[in-house]
Amino acid sequence: MECERTDRQLWRENAPLRLTGKTRGASIANRMPGGQQFICKKCKALSNVQSYERTREGTYFCVCEHCGAKNQVVRTGASLSQPGLLPVNGLIQ
16 A cells, blocks of 8 residues: 655655754754864864963963863964964963
8 A cells, every 4th residue: 555645744854853952862053163273283183262361471372172282372363253274383381
């Protein structure tokens, strides 16, 4: 016996899935990569800039999301959402 599918059933099968916070184990949104990135001097991985931090001496650094090293970066004046690769001067101990 063949069954005919209604338009509503076809729509349900082809509709994009929507995840909500109510669904167990579902995430609403994945973390989007930031625009500013740098190459870590310690682990050589490409890392996204989460925030700029400043030492007492006034040098800016970003923490690597892979190894946790503090990389001294040159602040270009661009916001975190603007794409770009920041130059790294070295590691801060």
